[in-house]
Amino acid sequence: MVSPAEVDAALGLELLRGMWRIRAFEERVGQLTRADEVHGLVHLSIGQEAVAVGVCGQLSSRDAVYGNHRAHGHAIAKGAPLAALMAELMGRDGGLCRGLGGSMHLVDVEHGFLGATGVVGGNVPLALGSALASRLAGHDAVAAVFFGDGAAQGGIFVESVNLAALWALPVILVCENNGFAEFTPRSAHSPVERVADVVAPYGLERATVDGNDVDAVRRAFAGFLEAARRGEGPFLLECLTHRLRGHYEGDPQRYREAIAQEEWQRRDPIRRLERRGLDEGWLDDDTPARVEQETREEVEEAVRVARESPYPEPALTSELVYA
Amino acid sequence: MVSPAEVDAALGLELLRGMWRIRAFEERVGQLTRADEVHGLVHLSIGQEAVAVGVCGQLSSRDAVYGNHRAHGHAIAKGAPLAALMAELMGRDGGLCRGLGGSMHLVDVEHGFLGATGVVGGNVPLALGSALASRLAGHDAVAAVFFGDGAAQGGIFVESVNLAALWALPVILVCENNGFAEFTPRSAHSPVERVADVVAPYGLERATVDGNDVDAVRRAFAGFLEAARRGEGPFLLECLTHRLRGHYEGDPQRYREAIAQEEWQRRDPIRRLERRGLDEGWLDDDTPARVEQETREEVEEAVRVARESPYPEPALTSELVYA
């Protein structure tokens, strides 16, 4: 197995920019939700960006990725254009899905983002199908699917894990274990603390990593990816992380402990990579602020373009029911 | 923990009679199915009787038991009267369920047999509910549920195991692992050979025993039962067994290997207990044939009574839709 590249200036910056792009986008989405420009049930991944970036950065548009209800980051990391994404959240015709999907149902086929799903766990078997399609076609494309710790208690998850293992499918299951499902901690959902342990019986290779360390995510995923390209699988990568925002925008977050919050602010994946870059010398003092600034500008431009996009015509509703 | 009673003449005979009762009943059901007196999709448990008898013999009618599609043995072992059972399979008004249920939907509330289910895996969460009800009422009654190895790949099974473990419910999950689901071997259903391994992550106590050895089943279950009565749980008891008949009556059984069949005939749980009883001296030479004869007579009497029961009036259909 080729060991994954070391983080150097180029890669470090790419990872940093990738995370900032998501952060800047979602912070803006939060504002726009409060301003009623972005609509619906909006789940932000702020604090969890390292997972999406560590995973999707290594995939090509031929690889199928599936996200869950908290999927802005997944889509962005997979290459979805920010303007079309923002327009989608605003319900505009220029949106990725022409405004028909919304925050929980992002799809960008061109970039191999085959879809986010609002039903917890509902996306997992679809990734198996994409992986099987790739094998049947003789391709080396793989499939990856993001899901939360809450999904691991749903029957569809374990059915899928069993099937993926039975058929040895080249699929990588990426769990964002943020310790909460809505307002209740994992301990109220399962006696099994680690999702990697849930799948242990099925004999798939698995790893649990610090999901706030983008390099750790990247390295662990790289190993699985390389094997999956050779047709091996399935794999499970569990990323321990934390959402710094409420479950959804508007969540009063009564269940939060202030102390844990502070601790997690310190572990913010962006800050951590910045600190590391400064320590290791591949990042200079000014760069973080510049990257932040640039991504915020990208996002502003996306907002501008999205705002210019009209709402779709109501007739669109009946035009796209059948292919 | 009190260790379970040794097998002596009284217990040995009880176990033997229990198994013969099921065997004789089901052999007769097979004949009556071919004669078109018993109807529908009929799944016999011939060869698996040790599980039902080893488990149910230790329960009282206050303990809730749930069976699956192959549940004649479960019901009989739990105390369901043979005549009412036979009448049910014939669709008669005197049937356990007044002819409305049939082979896959046996219920005998009086004896704590709370129901068989034709949907694979569908009975498992119900047993959790009964166990929880017992705990909330402050009773020491437990719940047990029978299911096959095929059920372990269904989402509902793992959802239920997680929940039972999370809530530490006094429920005992009894898997009859006969190595097949319909016409395909377990290896085509899961990479995990033992169902006990499937549930390993959830930390429940579990055991895999020779399911054709009624004493082994009985002992393992006794330990779990004692703990469950104290309010502990859940437990999983996996019984490795084999059905000597087709999946359903009428199954051409193209998937069978003659050699395995012979081997399993030798391991027939009834023959084994008989051999042991003779070896250990608590059974004399004439008793097996006598027990067989007596249970066959019991069954004949049941058939006679069942045949005398009329079919229900068609109006019954609309009378029992709502309670």
Next chain:
Amino acid sequence: MSETTMLEAIRTSLAEAMRADERVVVLGEDVAAGGPWGATAGLADEFGVERVRNTPISEAAICGVAIGLAQSGLRPVVEVMFVDFVTLALDQLVNQAAKAHFMSGGQLAVPLVLRTQGGAGQRGGAQHSQSLESWLAHVPGLKVVMPSTAADAAGLLRSAIADPNPVVFVENKTLYFRREEANGSEPVLLGRARVARRGRDVTVVATSRLVSEALAAAEELAREGIEVEVVDPRTLVPLDLDAIVESVSRTHRLVVAHEAVEHGGFGAEVAAQVQSAAFDELDAPIERVGAPFAPVPFSPPLEDAYLPDRADVTTAVRTLLRRSA
């Protein structure tokens, strides 16, 4: 008189039921934390977490557990957060709960209430906005309740909990926070329609959110001298067909209005029954108001256009009057 909301009424009714009968237990995702809307807020404090049980995201298993509880003598109220996710629990609900009494020849009873909520209007997208009650009304053994007011919600919930059968209680998310006069929570019998407004010209049978839409339409039409009678069946199963037929035999015109997709919706059943029971009374074909045959679009203007509302009811009434003029 004081004010309340449907959410408050449900919470109060649940608490009263739990106080009155210790067999009543509540279970569902985040219910001890109050749930996303607060329908169960405070219950865990008063009744403890043994009776107000948080569950994992395991819709099928928790419905199954509720069935087991019910078969064993308790009175579970299980919550499925969105009716869209009832899709995950239908085997349990339809194959087990609905049939247990029947298949056991009357031995078992399954007195459970499944509370859920449906409907669009909050930009939730196609997977969080459906109205699937017509599926449930097609299942013998289930009862199906759809309250349109706070008072009805409270009273119907009490009856649902007391009922010895599985009852699906379908709330509507857009009705939760509307303010209404508080009317206590007298039990409301299942199977009794409520005439929400009297009128002689056209009968509108409306459910859930469409009741207030129909009333608004009636208000508007009244200004033109058109008197609309609005009948809220309140429960789809059992259905108070007599009340509907009685109304139609006076007005001779019927509109059936619901938010669900019109095609295959419960309105079809009402229409089919009424044309059979009151064929000679009808002066014009029964009009249906329901959503178009499409998933719920996310985009706000599209969702607004998609949603059946007072304007659609008004149009249907006018169409009827024109046809029968």
Next chain:
Amino acid sequence: MSETTMLEAIRTSLAEAMRADERVVVLGEDVAAGGPWGATAGLADEFGVERVRNTPISEAAICGVAIGLAQSGLRPVVEVMFVDFVTLALDQLVNQAAKAHFMSGGQLAVPLVLRTQGGAGQRGGAQHSQSLESWLAHVPGLKVVMPSTAADAAGLLRSAIADPNPVVFVENKTLYFRREEANGSEPVLLGRARVARRGRDVTVVATSRLVSEALAAAEELAREGIEVEVVDPRTLVPLDLDAIVESVSRTHRLVVAHEAVEHGGFGAEVAAQVQSAAFDELDAPIERVGAPFAPVPFSPPLEDAYLPDRADVTTAVRTLLRRSA
């Protein structure tokens, strides 16, 4: 002309589709072993177990896998052994498959066929005998096919596999082994009704097993000079309303007959549409023939009494004629 059965026709049609298009893959429980009826017998031998895949008893996941396959360019035909177990896969079918094209703004397509079978008559009991097609017809994005003859089954299956949308193909277990003339397997377009018998007095719209029952009823009634026209829509979605209305505008009387529970069944939708589209053509209320509001009883005489059949169709026709005399 040679004989065939519906089962044989389905098997042949599947094999032809697999030969013609290597993107077609079959998956489901025991399908490589042929399945319980043999609908897929021999396919694994010809096409290999990579394309004819046995699955575990995981209805939800295998439907999800089929969706993923379809979204990734293949043409899966997934089998759910009994329609009763589609209850386990409805989230995948309804929330994912049916909405993917729509929610993606047209980017995704889900060309999958879900084959399943329903219906009673074999003493299977309440959990193995249901008819749930009206649920599916209520879901925008799905197509719903119900063949009544071997030739239609073959031809409709070819069209279903070629269709870029998710199609639910609902067979009936009692039709599998009836012998019929073999008519090749020309594709049959989805959305085109078939007039199974011409007649001037009453139109009977019947689906699946009820088509042959309606024909038998027509035969009997013809002896009394009553000429019944039997229309088989063949697909519920899309529905060939034009063909039905055309027939009704000649006969002025309509019976809708299916095996599903009448209450909330697809017959309600047909009745509602026809009374709207052809109100002035109708000389009597539309009659529905369907199962009573009860689970399917196991006991043979009760099941027989429960099942809608030719006698029920005959009675409905006579009722209609009496009412409109």
